[in-house]
Amino acid sequence: MMVRQSWCRTLTLLLVPLFFASSTHALQETSVGIIDWHKPLIGSPSLSSPATSPRFHRVQGKNSRSVIISATEPNVVAALDAVNGSVAWRHVFQEEDRIVSVHQYGWITATLSSPGGSNLRVFSVLDGDLLFEKQFHTLQSGLLTEPPHLGSNIAFGNDTMGIGTPDLFVLTNGRSVTRFVGRDLKWKWESEDQTSLVIYTQILLTPQAIYAIGLSKSIASYTLSVTSLSPDTGEVISSALVPSSIGNVDDVLYMHSTTGDPFVTWLESNQIRSHKLTPDLKAKPTSHRGGTYFRISDVGLASHGLFMATKLDGDNRAMKIALDEVQVAWDFERSAPSEKQSASKYTGGFDKEGRPYIGRLYWSYYLGLSSVELFAPHLGDGKGLIAGYALRFDTNQHGTIEHITMDAANPNPYHVLGRLVITTSAGTVQLWQQDQLQWSRDEGLADIVATEFVELPERVLAATEGSEGFVERLKRQSVQLKNLPNYMIHFIKRFATGSYESATSSAVPSSPQSGVASLHRDTFGFRQVIVMATSRGKIFGIDSSNGQVLWSKLLALGAKQAEEGARVKPVKMFVVKAVGDLEENTNAGPGEPEVAVVAQRGGSGSTSEEEIVVYHFHALTGENVKPALRKPGPLRGIKVASSASVTDAYVLQSANGKVVVVLDRELKVHLYPDTPTSKSIFHASISALSVPLRVRDDTTAKHRLVGHQFVQSVEGASVAVAVPTWTLSLPDGEDIQSIIPPSARGVPVASLGKVLGNRTTLYKYLNERLVVVLTAPHSASAASFSPTSKNAARCGVYLVDGVKGTVVYHASVPTIGGGSCDVKAVLTENWLVYHYYDEDYQPSGQTKGYRIISVELYEGGKVDDKTGSSDMTSYKEEMVDVTPYERSFVYLHGVTAIATTKTKFGITTKDIIVANDNDKIQNLNHRVLDPRRPNRKPTTEEMEEFLIQYDPVILDDPRQTLSHNYQISRVQKIVTAPSLLESTSLVFTYGLDLFLTRVSPSKTFDVLSEGFNKPQLVLTVAALGVAILFTKPAVNRKRLREKWYS
Amino acid sequence: MLLVLSFFLLPLAVTSQQVNLYHRLQLLNGQQSTFIKRGAIVYEDSHSASYHPSPSALEHYGQFSATLQEIDRVDQDRILYQVALERDGDWDISSVKWCHLPQISSETLILHTTDTSQPTSHAIDYFVSPILPDGACPVKGSLSASFEHLARLNTTVLLRTPRLPPLPELRTPPPLTPEGKPAEPVPEKSFIQKYWMYIAAALVALLMSGGASEEGQGGQK
Incomplete structure (x- = not known):
C-alpha cells in the first residue's frame, strides 16, 4: 500500500510541470478568426449638435476618397469608409474628455474636447493618425456652456508653410483665439475683459482680418459682439457691438457670401438680418424683406453662403447671401408637415468639384416611402434645379430617420445623383446611393442593456418541424435510404482518416442553407444565438459562430407611440423556453427556443405614465410568440401593468414551465404569462421565494438592502406583493452601488471540498443565496469625510445571504480621491474575486496601484470542519461559521468588467476573465489567483495540490490575452456561457465593441486534439487484428498440445 | 489647564x-x-x-x-x-x-x-x-x-468589524547606498578562500600519515 502511495506521489511530481505548462492558454494564431470574432463599432452618432453629427468629407487628389466623419454617443470620433461602411479609423476618447466639436479640412480633421474645448487633437482624415495635440486650459477652468460646443471653434486658414497643412485658428473657452502654423503656436489673443459677459462663439477668416464673433448676454436676449484681429500678429484691429436682439443662440449663423465676404446672419423678430464684416467694423446690418420666419438653420454650406429658413407657415426656403444681401435661392413649396407628409430634414453637401447642394428628405404617409429632393443651385442657368427620388426605407426595422447628410455628383447638366447617409432612432447608420441601399451599420449594438445565450436545436429537430405520422416517417426514411451508400463511404472515410471536428474548429455551418433551417447547433454547441436588447428599443439575434446579425426587430411602442418622446427601455431578458424544455403541451415535444424581454415604455412628458410590457418572441427568428398573429412590423409587447415601472424581474422555473415574475415600484407582483397555470406555479413556491432589493430611503436619499418575501394579494390586479422581512443598514456615509448575483447560479457544483496534500479536506462554503453588495460613499456624505481623516469614507465589499440578510464577509477598501469607488467583483461557488485601485499607500508603506483580491470561503474554522452549508438553511447559525482565505495581487491595469468561465457540469476549473483599460480581454487562471499559494517554495504536499509559489504581481503575460491584437474598447460586461463540451466555455463581451471567443481553462481534456494521429491508431489496431488472426490457430494448437501432454 | x-x-x-x-x-x-x-x-x-x-x-x-x-x-x-x-x-x-x-x-x-x-x-x-x-x-x-x-x-x-484586504507581499527592494545607488553585494568568497584552513589541515595530516605508512611498507619488504 505504501509502495503504491509513494508511486502515486512520484507520478504527481512528474506531472506537475506538465500542469504548469498546460496552465498557459495562449491563443494560437491559426485559431484567430475561427474560434473568435470581433465586431468593432463606433456607437450611435451624436446628433445633439451639428458640430458632432455625421458629415461627408471627400479628400481630393489622385485617389479621391470619401469618408463619413462623426462623433458618437460613447465619446468616439470615427471615420467610416463611404464605399463599404467599414470603420476606416476611430479614436476612443476618455469618458471625462467629452468631444464638443469635430472639424475637417483637406486631409486633416481636428477635434476639440472637454469644457471650453480645452483639448485640440489633429488627425489625418484617411487613416486617423494623430498628428498633434494641445491642451489650452485645465479641465477645472473650462467654460461650461449649453450647447457644449458654444465658446469653441476651429477655422482653417491657408497653408502658409507650404507643407500641405492649413494654419489653424482655434477659439477656446469663449475668449481665446490661437493661431497654429504647422504644429507651432504663432500667436494667441485673449479677450482682455475677463469678467465680460461676451462669449466668443465663432471665428471667420479673411486675408485682411480674423473676426471673433461673440454673444453678449443681456436681460432677455443676446447682442452680437465682433472683434477683428490682425491675421499676422493677433492684435486687435477693431471691436464693436452690432445692434441686435437675438432670442436664441441657435438663431445666429456665421458664413461667407457667395463672393467670399464674411457675414453674420441672425433671426430677430421673425426677420432675417445680416451684417457684413469689415476690418473696421463700420458696416450696418440689413434686413431681408422677403418674408417672416421662425427658424434659420445651418446645413453645412455656410462657406458658400447657403442656409435654410423656415417660414411662419411651416414652408422652407433655401437662402443665400449674394450681392451683400440675403436672397431666396429656392422655395420648397408645400414642405410644411401635414397629414400627407412628415416634417422635412435638410442637409447640405458637395460634389467632386466642390459645388454645393441641398438635400431634403421627408416621409410620405401616402406612399409609405421616404422622398428625397436634391437642389443644385448652380444648375438651371443659375436659378437652381431640383431632382427627386424615393427610398424604400424600412422604418419598422430601423426606427425613424433622425439625421441625414449627403454628397452629390453631377454627371451631366440635367442629372444630379445623391448619396445620403441616414441615422435612425434605433442607432442604424445607412448609406443610400440614390434609391439603392449600399450598406447598413447597427450602431445600436453599442448600447446593449440585456443579453442571453440561446442554445440551438439539433439539425434533425429543426428539419422535422411539426407532427409526423408513422406512414410519413416511413416514406421519408425510404426516400432517404438512397443516401445510405454515400453515408457509409463517408463514415468509413471519416473513421479511417479521423477528420473529426476539434475544439478549435470553426462553428460556422458549411451548408449554404439560409433561414431557420440553417440554424442548428454544431457538434460541440459553440454555435448559439445571442439575443440582445439595446437601450434604443431594438432587439437583435446574433450568430455566435461568426457575429452575423440573424435578425433584428424594433420593439413596438403600442399606445404610447402618440406621446412625446415615447421610448421602450428594456430591463431584463429571460430564455423562457430553451432547447429541451417541455412545452405547455407535452405532446408537441421540444420546439423553437423562446425569449421574453421585460421592458417599460412611456413618453418623456410630465403627465406621461410608464407601463410594463413583456415582449415574447422566437429566439431563432425574432417573430412574436404572443400575440401570435404574425404580420410585418415591430415586435408587439403584452402589457403586464399600467402606470408602473420595473423594480426587478425574475424567472421562476418549475416542471410545468417558466414564469416571468415582474416586481413593480410598489412591490406588486405581475406574472407573465398571466394564466392560471402561472399563478399556480407561483403560489406553489411563494413561501420559498425571497429577494433582496435595493431600497431608497426618501429622507436620507440613501439606499439599503432590504429582504422581501411574497404574500398573496387579496385585492387589486397583482397576484402578490413583496413584504420586507429584514434590512441591512450600512455604515454612515455608505450607499449601495450595485448588487451582483453569483455568476454560476444554476450551474451544478462538481465538488464540495478540496482535498489537501496531507489528506485533510477543506469543505467549500457553498451558499447559493449569497449576493455581492458593493458600496460607495454617498454623494451627500462624501464631502463631509476627509480622505485623510480616520473616519474617511471607504468602499465596501459585502457577501450577504439573500434570504436572511446575514453578512458573511465584509471588506473595506479605500476610495479613489476620497470619494468614488471603482470596485469590480465576481462570485462563483465559494470564490470571490474583486479588483480595486489602492491609493491608500502611506499607512502600509506600499505603492499605489491596482489590486486583485482573491478570497475563498471554507466551512468552519479549520480543515476537516464540515457544516454542510450547501444544504443548510440561512437561519442556522453555522452559516456564519466561515473561514476566508485571502490573497492580494498587484494587477497592472484598471478593469472595466470581470466574470468567471461557466461550463456545463462545473467540473472544469473556473478562470477569471477580465476586460482591462488597455482594451484587452485577459484570462486569469485559478492557479495564479489561488489564495493558498505559499510564500516559499511549495512542499511536496503543496505540489500535489498544484500550488505554486506566491508572486505578488500578475504580469502582463500576452499568453493570457484572449483578444489577440483586437482593440476591444470600453467593455461594459462579460457574459460567459457553457458549450456542450465540458472543457470549453464561450466568452462574450459587449460595451462599445462585440467580441466572442472560447476558453478551455483546463485545456480540452474531453476531445481529441487536432494533432492526434488517427491513421496511426487505426493501422496499429488493424495490424494487431491481423496478428491475432495469424497467431490464433498457433495458440490454439499449442493449448491443445499442452492438454494432451500435461 | x-x-x-x-x-x-x-x-x-x-x-x-x-x-x-x-x-x-x-x-x-x-x-x-x-x-x-x-x-x-x-x-x-x-x-x-x-x-x-x-x-x-x-x-x-x-x-x-x-x-x-x-x-x-x-x-x-x-x-x-x-x-x-x-x-x-x-x-x-x-x-x-x-x-x-x-x-x-x-x-x-x-x-x-x-x-x-x-x-x-x-x-x-x-x-x-x-x-x-x-x-x-x-x-x-x-x-x-x-x-x-x-x-x-x-x-x-x-x-x-470589516476586514481590511491583505496587502500584496512585495519583495524586499534591493539595498541602496546613501547616494541612492544600488548597494554592491559583498563578493562571495571562493571555496578555497572559505575552507583553506581545513584543506591545509587535511593536507598536513595526509602528508604526515602518508609518509609514515610508506616507511612501514618499505620496512616490511
Missing part, C-alpha cells in the same frame, strides 16, 4: 455606551405591529458587548403567542420573529422563524461595526439555536408553546 481638562474628559471616554434592542412578531400577510423594547446592548469596550434583557421581555413572548391564537389559519413557516437594532434613521432588522423559539437554548447577536474606537453598530444579525439543518419548523406546534425557558437563554453578543 490641559491636564485638568483631560482629567474631566477621561471618565466620559471610558463610560460604556448602550443601544436598545427591540423585537416584534411579524405575520407576512398581516398588519405590521410595532416594535417593543427587548433589552439593551452595552458596549463594554471596543471589542466586547453584553446583552441586558428588559424585565418585561418575557411577557412579550406571551403577548405574541396570544396574537397568534386570535388568527384562524397561520402558516407557521411564515411567521417571523424580528429583532431590531435602534439607530439613527431606519432601524436595522434581522429575522428568524417564530416556530423555532419554543425549542431554543441559545441566541447569538452579531453586531456589525466599523469604528472600534466608537462602538456603534450599523447592522445586526440574529440567530437562535438549535434548529434543524433545513430550517423546518418542529412538528409540534409553536402557537401555544410556553416561553419560560427563554428567561434562561444563553445569549452571546459578538462584535464584527
Whole structure:
C-alpha cells in the first residue's frame, strides 16, 4: 500500500510541470478568426449638435476618397469608409474628455474636447493618425456652456508653410483665439475683459482680418459682439457691438457670401438680418424683406453662403447671401408637415468639384416611402434645379430617420445623383446611393442593456418541424435510404482518416442553407444565438459562430407611440423556453427556443405614465410568440401593468414551465404569462421565494438592502406583493452601488471540498443565496469625510445571504480621491474575486496601484470542519461559521468588467476573465489567483495540490490575452456561457465593441486534439487484428498440445 | 489647564455606551405591529458587548403567542420573529422563524461595526439555536408553546468589524547606498578562500600519515 502511495506521489511530481505548462492558454494564431470574432463599432452618432453629427468629407487628389466623419454617443470620433461602411479609423476618447466639436479640412480633421474645448487633437482624415495635440486650459477652468460646443471653434486658414497643412485658428473657452502654423503656436489673443459677459462663439477668416464673433448676454436676449484681429500678429484691429436682439443662440449663423465676404446672419423678430464684416467694423446690418420666419438653420454650406429658413407657415426656403444681401435661392413649396407628409430634414453637401447642394428628405404617409429632393443651385442657368427620388426605407426595422447628410455628383447638366447617409432612432447608420441601399451599420449594438445565450436545436429537430405520422416517417426514411451508400463511404472515410471536428474548429455551418433551417447547433454547441436588447428599443439575434446579425426587430411602442418622446427601455431578458424544455403541451415535444424581454415604455412628458410590457418572441427568428398573429412590423409587447415601472424581474422555473415574475415600484407582483397555470406555479413556491432589493430611503436619499418575501394579494390586479422581512443598514456615509448575483447560479457544483496534500479536506462554503453588495460613499456624505481623516469614507465589499440578510464577509477598501469607488467583483461557488485601485499607500508603506483580491470561503474554522452549508438553511447559525482565505495581487491595469468561465457540469476549473483599460480581454487562471499559494517554495504536499509559489504581481503575460491584437474598447460586461463540451466555455463581451471567443481553462481534456494521429491508431489496431488472426490457430494448437501432454 | 481638562474628559471616554434592542412578531400577510423594547446592548469596550434583557421581555413572548391564537389559519413557516437594532434613521432588522423559539437554548447577536474606537453598530444579525439543518419548523406546534425557558437563554453578543484586504507581499527592494545607488553585494568568497584552513589541515595530516605508512611498507619488504 505504501509502495503504491509513494508511486502515486512520484507520478504527481512528474506531472506537475506538465500542469504548469498546460496552465498557459495562449491563443494560437491559426485559431484567430475561427474560434473568435470581433465586431468593432463606433456607437450611435451624436446628433445633439451639428458640430458632432455625421458629415461627408471627400479628400481630393489622385485617389479621391470619401469618408463619413462623426462623433458618437460613447465619446468616439470615427471615420467610416463611404464605399463599404467599414470603420476606416476611430479614436476612443476618455469618458471625462467629452468631444464638443469635430472639424475637417483637406486631409486633416481636428477635434476639440472637454469644457471650453480645452483639448485640440489633429488627425489625418484617411487613416486617423494623430498628428498633434494641445491642451489650452485645465479641465477645472473650462467654460461650461449649453450647447457644449458654444465658446469653441476651429477655422482653417491657408497653408502658409507650404507643407500641405492649413494654419489653424482655434477659439477656446469663449475668449481665446490661437493661431497654429504647422504644429507651432504663432500667436494667441485673449479677450482682455475677463469678467465680460461676451462669449466668443465663432471665428471667420479673411486675408485682411480674423473676426471673433461673440454673444453678449443681456436681460432677455443676446447682442452680437465682433472683434477683428490682425491675421499676422493677433492684435486687435477693431471691436464693436452690432445692434441686435437675438432670442436664441441657435438663431445666429456665421458664413461667407457667395463672393467670399464674411457675414453674420441672425433671426430677430421673425426677420432675417445680416451684417457684413469689415476690418473696421463700420458696416450696418440689413434686413431681408422677403418674408417672416421662425427658424434659420445651418446645413453645412455656410462657406458658400447657403442656409435654410423656415417660414411662419411651416414652408422652407433655401437662402443665400449674394450681392451683400440675403436672397431666396429656392422655395420648397408645400414642405410644411401635414397629414400627407412628415416634417422635412435638410442637409447640405458637395460634389467632386466642390459645388454645393441641398438635400431634403421627408416621409410620405401616402406612399409609405421616404422622398428625397436634391437642389443644385448652380444648375438651371443659375436659378437652381431640383431632382427627386424615393427610398424604400424600412422604418419598422430601423426606427425613424433622425439625421441625414449627403454628397452629390453631377454627371451631366440635367442629372444630379445623391448619396445620403441616414441615422435612425434605433442607432442604424445607412448609406443610400440614390434609391439603392449600399450598406447598413447597427450602431445600436453599442448600447446593449440585456443579453442571453440561446442554445440551438439539433439539425434533425429543426428539419422535422411539426407532427409526423408513422406512414410519413416511413416514406421519408425510404426516400432517404438512397443516401445510405454515400453515408457509409463517408463514415468509413471519416473513421479511417479521423477528420473529426476539434475544439478549435470553426462553428460556422458549411451548408449554404439560409433561414431557420440553417440554424442548428454544431457538434460541440459553440454555435448559439445571442439575443440582445439595446437601450434604443431594438432587439437583435446574433450568430455566435461568426457575429452575423440573424435578425433584428424594433420593439413596438403600442399606445404610447402618440406621446412625446415615447421610448421602450428594456430591463431584463429571460430564455423562457430553451432547447429541451417541455412545452405547455407535452405532446408537441421540444420546439423553437423562446425569449421574453421585460421592458417599460412611456413618453418623456410630465403627465406621461410608464407601463410594463413583456415582449415574447422566437429566439431563432425574432417573430412574436404572443400575440401570435404574425404580420410585418415591430415586435408587439403584452402589457403586464399600467402606470408602473420595473423594480426587478425574475424567472421562476418549475416542471410545468417558466414564469416571468415582474416586481413593480410598489412591490406588486405581475406574472407573465398571466394564466392560471402561472399563478399556480407561483403560489406553489411563494413561501420559498425571497429577494433582496435595493431600497431608497426618501429622507436620507440613501439606499439599503432590504429582504422581501411574497404574500398573496387579496385585492387589486397583482397576484402578490413583496413584504420586507429584514434590512441591512450600512455604515454612515455608505450607499449601495450595485448588487451582483453569483455568476454560476444554476450551474451544478462538481465538488464540495478540496482535498489537501496531507489528506485533510477543506469543505467549500457553498451558499447559493449569497449576493455581492458593493458600496460607495454617498454623494451627500462624501464631502463631509476627509480622505485623510480616520473616519474617511471607504468602499465596501459585502457577501450577504439573500434570504436572511446575514453578512458573511465584509471588506473595506479605500476610495479613489476620497470619494468614488471603482470596485469590480465576481462570485462563483465559494470564490470571490474583486479588483480595486489602492491609493491608500502611506499607512502600509506600499505603492499605489491596482489590486486583485482573491478570497475563498471554507466551512468552519479549520480543515476537516464540515457544516454542510450547501444544504443548510440561512437561519442556522453555522452559516456564519466561515473561514476566508485571502490573497492580494498587484494587477497592472484598471478593469472595466470581470466574470468567471461557466461550463456545463462545473467540473472544469473556473478562470477569471477580465476586460482591462488597455482594451484587452485577459484570462486569469485559478492557479495564479489561488489564495493558498505559499510564500516559499511549495512542499511536496503543496505540489500535489498544484500550488505554486506566491508572486505578488500578475504580469502582463500576452499568453493570457484572449483578444489577440483586437482593440476591444470600453467593455461594459462579460457574459460567459457553457458549450456542450465540458472543457470549453464561450466568452462574450459587449460595451462599445462585440467580441466572442472560447476558453478551455483546463485545456480540452474531453476531445481529441487536432494533432492526434488517427491513421496511426487505426493501422496499429488493424495490424494487431491481423496478428491475432495469424497467431490464433498457433495458440490454439499449442493449448491443445499442452492438454494432451500435461 | 490641559491636564485638568483631560482629567474631566477621561471618565466620559471610558463610560460604556448602550443601544436598545427591540423585537416584534411579524405575520407576512398581516398588519405590521410595532416594535417593543427587548433589552439593551452595552458596549463594554471596543471589542466586547453584553446583552441586558428588559424585565418585561418575557411577557412579550406571551403577548405574541396570544396574537397568534386570535388568527384562524397561520402558516407557521411564515411567521417571523424580528429583532431590531435602534439607530439613527431606519432601524436595522434581522429575522428568524417564530416556530423555532419554543425549542431554543441559545441566541447569538452579531453586531456589525466599523469604528472600534466608537462602538456603534450599523447592522445586526440574529440567530437562535438549535434548529434543524433545513430550517423546518418542529412538528409540534409553536402557537401555544410556553416561553419560560427563554428567561434562561444563553445569549452571546459578538462584535464584527470589516476586514481590511491583505496587502500584496512585495519583495524586499534591493539595498541602496546613501547616494541612492544600488548597494554592491559583498563578493562571495571562493571555496578555497572559505575552507583553506581545513584543506591545509587535511593536507598536513595526509602528508604526515602518508609518509609514515610508506616507511612501514618499505620496512616490511
